[in-house]
Amino acid sequence: MLKISEMAELANTTRRTLIYYDQKNIFKPKYKTSTDYRYYDYSQLYDLLFILGLRSLNLSLSEIKAIKDQPQASQTAYLLNAQSKVNKKIAEFVRIQQVLEKKIEKQASLDHEVLYKPVIKQRPQITFWCSRQAVNDTEAEVAQLYAEFYKQLDTLTIMDTTKSGYLTNLSIDNLAGYDEATFRMIKEVGSVKHKRLIPVLKKEAANYACVLVDNTTTGIHRGLNQLKTFCRQQHLKTDDYLWQINSGDLAMENGVSKYIWLDFTILNSVDDALIALN
Structure with missing residues (x-):
């Protein structure tokens, strides 16, 4: 089994994040001692990486929990909604990039x-x-x-x-x-x-x-x-x-x-x- 620090390192996250996810019932250890030492199975890594991936898309913990609580066949609708949010965010970043390019171009022309x-x-x-x-x-x-x-x-x-x-x-x-x-x-x-x-x-x-x-x-x-x-x-x-x-x-x-x-x-x-x- 993996200690909490070992699981955090493997998933490229932090010990504090895993403790927080445990407290919020998002991602719980396989085993916890009476003194609150947490241990994880290697098989749990994939579930953790899935959660971290959803968080990187700016989904809230409540949204992630809703997705995880759904049967596998019902998760598609939630994931499509997440995808829509990502596409919207990408479109916003493209517009921001265009704004910055215009600023640079306009400032250059103003210098003359x-x-x-x-x-x-x-x-x-x-x-x-x-x-x-x-x-x-x-x-x-x-x-x-x-x-x-x-x-x-x-x-x-x-x-x-x-x-x-x-x-x-x-x-x-x-x-x-x-x-x-x-x-x-x-x-x-x-x-x-x-x-x-x-x-x-x-x-x-x-x-x-x-x-x-x-x-x-x-x-x-x-x-x-x-x-x-x-x-x-x-x-x-x-x-x-x-x-x-x-x-x-x-x-x-x-x-x-x-x-x-x-x-x-x-x-x-x-x-x-x-x-x-x-």
Whole structure:
């Protein structure tokens, strides 16, 4: 027979685990002395390895006990349920890996951008989930809106570095109204399907007057004023909506990134604007 330490070593587990399993009636020794010395048969190793395998799949002890208490023919349904949990966990790890890859790729591309330098960029069409329209831009309002919006999405969607930010009702000719402007929180629609019906909106493929800024009140105001000057110099007409798109890794305490893109849709042809400029 095997002592408890010998069985633990053979199964690559610990003496404490075997004692715990004994106390929970999950895996009991073949023989126990009056002084609580535990002894096991070699044949018990296979049952122990089965239990340890189920635990590695994050099954609870109660679930394992339920499986073990079933007749051999009835264990299939329980094992299929365990397999389903494993497949779900694998899918989550794949998504996490994709999120991390996007973070690395996005950070690398950001290193080539210059802060506070307005440019014209051709942006592709993006579909966003959107929140309700905020009434004001107070810290409490933003926190409440964030909680409401992301409560509709899963945890991995929050982690995901797909584009997110705000759509603000703002004319480039009335930048003084930025602090009081209403806005919606937006998040690029991902591959995950949600049971809830979440409103969506599209950022159309178009030319945009853009500037990358520090994601602070001072940085945004500075960037907006630079965009206004840039658009006047280039004779660009813009839409009355400001797209504020987080540039990279999210600082989860306030739902924003360190830097943010400010984008205004250009309504007139860039070529026409260049002709007017000349």
